[in-house]
Amino acid sequence: MxxxxxxxxxxxxxxxxxxxxxxxxxxxxxxEQVYAVEITTVREIRAWSGATPLPRTxxxxxxxxxxxxxxxxxxxxxxxxxxxxxxxxxxxxxxxMSVGEKWVGMLVDAVSDILTIPQNEIHAxxxxxxxxxxLLKGIVTHGEKMVGMIDLPAIVAxxxxxxx
Amino acid sequence: xxxxxxxxxxxxxxxxELLGALEEEFTEIxxxxxxxxxxxxxxxxxxxxxxxxxAFGFQRLVAFAHxxxxxxxxxxxxxxxxxxxxxxxxxxxxxxxADFVSAARNGEDLPDDHGADELARFEALYGxxxxxxxxxxxxxxxxxxxxxxxxxPDGSGFDDFFANVPMNDxxxxxxxxxxxxxxxxxxxxxxxxxxxxxxxELATLGDVSVAAEVDELPGLAQFEPFSSYCSxxxxxxxxxxxxxxxxxxxxxxxxxxxxxxxxDEGPASPMAGALADDETLxxxxxxxxxxxxxxxxxxxxxxxxxxxxxxxxxxxxxDLAAAIEPAAKAAEPARPEPIETRxxxxxxxxxxxxxxxxxxxxxAKPAGGQSxxxxxxxxxxxxxxxxxxxxxxxxxxxxxxDHLKARYQELVRGVEVLAQTTRGLQDxxxxxxxxxxxxxxxxxPRLVRELATxxxxxxxxxxxxxxxxIDKTIIEQLSDPLTHMIRNSADHGLESPEKRVAAGKPxxxxxxxxxxxxxxxxxIAVQDDGGGINRERVLSLARERGVVGPEQTLTDEQIDxxxxxPGFSTADAVSDISGRGVGxxxxxSNIKKIGGSVHVKSWPGKGTRVQLRLPLTLAVLDVMxxxxxxxxxxxxxxxxxxxxxxRRAEFGEAPSGRRMLRVRGEYLRVIDLACAFDMPxxxxxxxxxxxxxxxxxxxxxxxxxxxxxxxxxxxxxSLEENFQRIDGIAGGTILGxxxxxxxxxxxxxxxxxxxxxxxx
Numbered sequence: 001m002x003x004x005x006x007x008x009x010x011x012x013x014x015x016x017x018x019x020x021x022x023x024x025x026x027x028x029x030x031x032e033q034v035y036a037v038e039i040t041t042v043r044e045i046r047a048w049s050g051a052t053p054l055p056r057t058x059x060x061x062x063x064x065x066x067x068x069x070x071x072x073x074x075x076x077x078x079x080x081x082x083x084x085x086x087x088x089x090x091x092x093x094x095x096x097m098s099v100g101e102k103w104v105g106m107l108v109d110a111v112s113d114i115l116t117i118p119q120n121e122i123h124a125x126x127x128x129x130x131x132x133x134x135l136l137k138g139i140v141t142h143g144e145k146m147v148g149m150i151d152l153p154a155i156v157a158x159x160x161x162x163x164x
Numbered sequence: 165x166x167x168x169x170x171x172x173x174x175x176x177x178x179x180x181e182l183l184g185a186l187e188e189e190f191t192e193i194x195x196x197x198x199x200x201x202x203x204x205x206x207x208x209x210x211x212x213x214x215x216x217x218x219a220f221g222f223q224r225l226v227a228f229a230h231x232x233x234x235x236x237x238x239x240x241x242x243x244x245x246x247x248x249x250x251x252x253x254x255x256x257x258x259x260x261x262a263d264f265v266s267a268a269r270n271g272e273d274l275p276d277d278h279g280a281d282e283l284a285r286f287e288a289l290y291g292x293x294x295x296x297x298x299x300x301x302x303x304x305x306x307x308x309x310x311x312x313x314x315x316x317p318d319g320s321g322f323d324d325f326f327a328n329v330p331m332n333d334x335x336x337x338x339x340x341x342x343x344x345x346x347x348x349x350x351x352x353x354x355x356x357x358x359x360x361x362x363x364x365e366l367a368t369l370g371d372v373s374v375a376a377e378v379d380e381l382p383g384l385a386q387f388e389p390f391s392s393y394c395s396x397x398x399x400x401x402x403x404x405x406x407x408x409x410x411x412x413x414x415x416x417x418x419x420x421x422x423x424x425x426x427x428d429e430g431p432a433s434p435m436a437g438a439l440a441d442d443e444t445l446x447x448x449x450x451x452x453x454x455x456x457x458x459x460x461x462x463x464x465x466x467x468x469x470x471x472x473x474x475x476x477x478x479x480x481x482x483d484l485a486a487a488i489e490p491a492a493k494a495a496e497p498a499r500p501e502p503i504e505t506r507x508x509x510x511x512x513x514x515x516x517x518x519x520x521x522x523x524x525x526x527x528a529k530p531a532g533g534q535s536x537x538x539x540x541x542x543x544x545x546x547x548x549x550x551x552x553x554x555x556x557x558x559x560x561x562x563x564x565x566d567h568l569k570a571r572y573q574e575l576v577r578g579v580e581v582l583a584q585t586t587r588g589l590q591d592x593x594x595x596x597x598x599x600x601x602x603x604x605x606x607x608x609p610r611l612v613r614e615l616a617t618x619x620x621x622x623x624x625x626x627x628x629x630x631x632x633x634i635d636k637t638i639i640e641q642l643s644d645p646l647t648h649m650i651r652n653s654a655d656h657g658l659e660s661p662e663k664r665v666a667a668g669k670p671x672x673x674x675x676x677x678x679x680x681x682x683x684x685x686x687x688i689a690v691q692d693d694g695g696g697i698n699r700e701r702v703l704s705l706a707r708e709r710g711v712v713g714p715e716q717t718l719t720d721e722q723i724d725x726x727x728x729x730p731g732f733s734t735a736d737a738v739s740d741i742s743g744r745g746v747g748x749x750x751x752x753s754n755i756k757k758i759g760g761s762v763h764v765k766s767w768p769g770k771g772t773r774v775q776l777r778l779p780l781t782l783a784v785l786d787v788m789x790x791x792x793x794x795x796x797x798x799x800x801x802x803x804x805x806x807x808x809x810x811r812r813a814e815f816g817e818a819p820s821g822r823r824m825l826r827v828r829g830e831y832l833r834v835i836d837l838a839c840a841f842d843m844p845x846x847x848x849x850x851x852x853x854x855x856x857x858x859x860x861x862x863x864x865x866x867x868x869x870x871x872x873x874x875x876x877x878x879x880x881x882s883l884e885e886n887f888q889r890i891d892g893i894a895g896g897t898i899l900g901x902x903x904x905x906x907x908x909x910x911x912x913x914x915x916x917x918x919x920x921x922x923x924x
Contacts, residue, residue, distance in 0.1 A: 050903070052896075053793075054890060055841030055842055055843060055906075057890065063904075064883070066898045066903065069548075069881070069898065070885060070886065071882070071887070071904055073887040102886045103886050104886060
C-alpha cells in the first residue's frame with residue numbers, strides 16, 4: 001500500500017470521507033469470510049487470553065476482561081452471527097474498539113489486512129435478511145472478494161437474555 | 165471561568181463553611197454559653213460574609229447582614245441584653261443569612277419582605293438611631309486591591325498599590341533648607357528601629373517635606389521580606405537655631421545601618437530639582453508604608469527567623485496593600501492560611517470599614533490547622549492508583565511460594581515492607597477523602613427549628629459524635645436520608661406537649677442524632693423519645709394496602725420494618741397514621757445505593773430508633789472470594805453473616821422443587837448462584853458451600869456457591885462504564901492475577917426468579 005496515501009487517509013475527517021475521499025478499514029476473518037471495521041474505531045488488538053463469563057447475558061457475550069484497570073466486555077462475533085461459539089485459543093484475536101463512549105472487544109479468528117477503500121465504492125447490503133442488513137452497514141470489495149463492513153452499535157445492542 | 169467567578173465560587177465555599185461554623189456557635193449559645201468569645205466568633209463570621217457580599221454586590225445580603233451585625237455589635241457592647249428572645253432572633257436571622265447567601269449563589273430573588281420582620285425587630289432592639297445607616301454603608305465603594313502573585317520580572321508588582329496613594333506633587337520647600345537622603349539598610353529594621361520615628365523627630369526640627377522612593381521595589385516574586393527597598397528624601401526647613409548638627413543627632417543611633425547624605429543647600433540645588441520629579445507622599449501615607457514594612461519585619465523576627473512559608477509572603481503583601489490603601493483597614497486576621505483562600509478573600513477584606521479592634525482580637529487567635537483546597541478529582545485519581553497498587557502488592561505476595569521464601573529472604577522482607585507501606589498509604593489516602601459527619605449534621609438543627617414551628621411541638625436536637633469521619637461521597641449521600649429521618653421523628657415520632665406531659669414525659673421532645681464507628685462501619689442513628697411505632701395501626705394499614713397478605717402474621721420487628729415498604733409512603737398514609745411513613749423507602753434506597761443498610765427499633769411509649777449502617781469508604785471493599793461454575797465471584801463481607809458446608813446444612817423442599825434452608829429454627833430462601841447466574845457447575849452438591857447473607861437488612865438469604873477461596877480487599881470497578889447493568893451483579897473487580905471477578909449484589913438477586921437446580 002502506498003505510504004503517503006495511508007498517511008493521508010488517516011488525516012481525513014469524516015466529513016471529507018463522505019465527500020468522495022477514501023477510508024481505511026481493518027479487515028479480519030471469521031472462518032473464510034472477511035469483515036472489516038473502520039480503523040478510527042480500533043483502539044487495540046490483543047491475543048485472546050480468556051474472559052470472565054457474565055451471567056444472564058446472551059450467548060455471544062463471552063465475558064469481561066481487564067484492560068489496564070477497566071472492565072471491557074468481549075463479544076464473540078461468530079456467535080453474534082448465529083454460527084455458534086468460537087472455540088477460542090491463544091491464536092484468536094480480540095479487537096478492542098470504541099463504540100460511542102464505551103470500549104468493547106470483538107473476538108475474531110484473525111486480523112488480516114488494512115484496506116484503503118474509496119468512499120464511493122461502498123455498496124449497500126441487499127435486502128432480504130434482517131440480520132445482514134442490521135449487522136452490516138455496507139459491503140466493499142477487496143482482492144475480488146466481498147468484505148462486510150460491521151455496524152458496531154448494532155452488534156453491541158440487545159445483549160441481555162430475555163427474562164420470560 | 166473568569167477570575168471573578170472563581171473568586172465568587174471561593175466566596176460561596178467560604179460562606180458555606182462560615183454558616184456551618186455559625187450553626188455550631190449558635191448551638192452552644194442556645195445551650196447557655198454566652199461568653200464574649202462565642203459572640204465574637206459569630207460577629208466575625210457574619211462580618212466576613214457581609215464583606216464578601218459587598219465586594220460582589222449582593223446588596224440584599226449586605227443589607228441584612230449589616231443590620232444583623234449591628235445588633236450583634238450592640239449585644240457585644242452590652243447595650244442590648246442577650247435574652248432568650250434575642251438569641252432566638254439571632255438564630256432565626258442566621259437562617260435568613262443562609263437564605264440570602266443561597267439566593268445570591270443561585271441568582272434567585274427572594275420576596276421583598278423576606279427578613280423584614282427581623283429587620284424591624286433589630287431596629288426596635290438597638291433603637292435605630294445609632295445603628296450606622298445603611299445608605300452610608302452603601303456609599304462606600306469597594307475597591308478590591310488585586311495582588312498579583314505571578315512573578316513579574318519587570319518589577320511592576322507594587323504599582324497597583326502606589327497608584328492608590330494620594331500623591332502630593334508640590335514639595336513645599338521653604339527658602340533655605342537641608343536636604344537629607346536616607347536609605348535604611350535591612351539591619352536598621354532588624355535592630356528594631358523605625359524610620360517613621362526618625363521622620364517624626366525631624367519634623368520637630370522644622371517644616372519637613374518627605375518623598376519616598378519606591379522605585380527599587382522588585383516584583384512580588386522577587387520580594388524579600390527581610391530586605392529594605394524604600395528610601396526617603398527629606399527636605400527640612402529648619403527652625404531658628406537648628407543646624408546640620410541637630411539633624412545629624414536624629415540619626416545618631418542608626419548611622420551604621422543606613423546611607424545618609426546631607427546637603428545644606430537651598431531648594432534650587434540639583435537635589436531639590438530631582439526631588440520635584442519625585443512623588444511626594446503625605447506624612448500619613450509614609451507612616452503606613454513604614455508601618456507595613458516594620459510589621460513584616462517584626463512578625464518575621466518573632467517567627468523561627470526564616471519566612472519561607474509561601475503563605476507568609478502572601479500575607480505580608482496583603483497587609484501591606486491594606487496598610488497603604490488609606491480608605492481601607494485590614495480586616496482579615498494575620499493568621500497563616502492557604503494562599504488560594506487568602507488571595508480570594510483579599511478584595512472583600514479591603515472593603516471593611518469599622519472593625520480595627522475586632523481585627524486585633526482575630527489576629528491574636530492562634531493559628532488553626534492549615535488546609536488546602538484540592539479538586540476532588542485529583543484525590544480520586546490518587547485513590548484509584550493506590551487501589552491498583554494494593555492489588556499489585558497482593559499479587560506479589562501471592563506469588564511468594566515457599567521455594568522463593570527460602571531462597572530470597574531479602575526479597576521476602578522487601579515485599580513485607582511494601583505491604584505495610586501500601587496499607588499505610590491506603591489509609592492515609594482514604595483519610596484525605598474522609599470528612600467529619602459534622603458537615604452534614606450541621607444543617608439539621610435548622611430543620612428541627614423549622615419543624616418545631618410547623619408542627620407546634622416542642623423539640624430539641626442533640627448531636628453525638630459529630631467528629632466521626634466518613635468518606636466524602638457517603639457524606640454527600642446522607643443529607644436526604646437524614647432529613648427524612650429527622651422529619652419523621654418530628655412529625656410522627658414525637659407527641660404533642662400535652663400528650664407528653666400526660667404520659668409523664670418532659671414537654672420538650674428530644675431527637676438524638678448520633679454517629680459512631682463500629683469496626684469497618686459507621687453507625688448513624690436518629691432516635692426520638694416519642695410514642696414509638698403504633699404497630700396495630702401500621703399493620704392494619706399495610707393489610708389495607710396489600711403490603712401484607714391477610715393470612716400473614718408478623719413479628720413486632722417485622723411490623724416495624726414495614727415503614728420502609730415502598731407502598732407505605734403515600735401522602736395520605738402520612739396524615740392517616742400516627743406511626744411513620746414519609747419517604748422511608750427513599751431512605752432505604754439511598755442508603756442501599758451506597759452499600760449501607762437501615763434498621764429500625766421501636767419501644768412502645770418510649771421512642772423509636774432508626775439506624776444506618778454505612779461502609780467507611782466506597783473505594784475499597786472487603787470481600788469473600790468464591791467460585792461459581794468455574795468463574796470467580798466476590799461477595800461483600802459486610803453482608804455475610806456466616807458460611808457453612810452444604811453437607812452440614814439442613815435443606816427442605818417445597819412443592820415447586822425450591823429448596824429452603826433451616827437455620828436456628830427459621831426457614832430461609834435459598835439461591836443457588838449457579839442457577840441464578842446460569843453457570844453450569846460440576847462440583848458435587850455436598851462439596852459446595854452455603855453463604856448466609858443479610859438481605860434488605862431484615863431477612864437472611866442463603867447463597868450456594870461452589871467453593872470459598874478466601875477473603876481480600878478489592879477495588880470496585882464499574883461494569884456499566886463499558887457495558888450495562890446486570891441484575892444480581894453490583895460491579896466487577898480485578899483480582900491479583902489480573903483477571904476480572906464479579907461482585908454479587910445480594911439484594912439485587914431478589915429480582916431474579918428462583919430456578920430449579922441445574923442437573924449436576
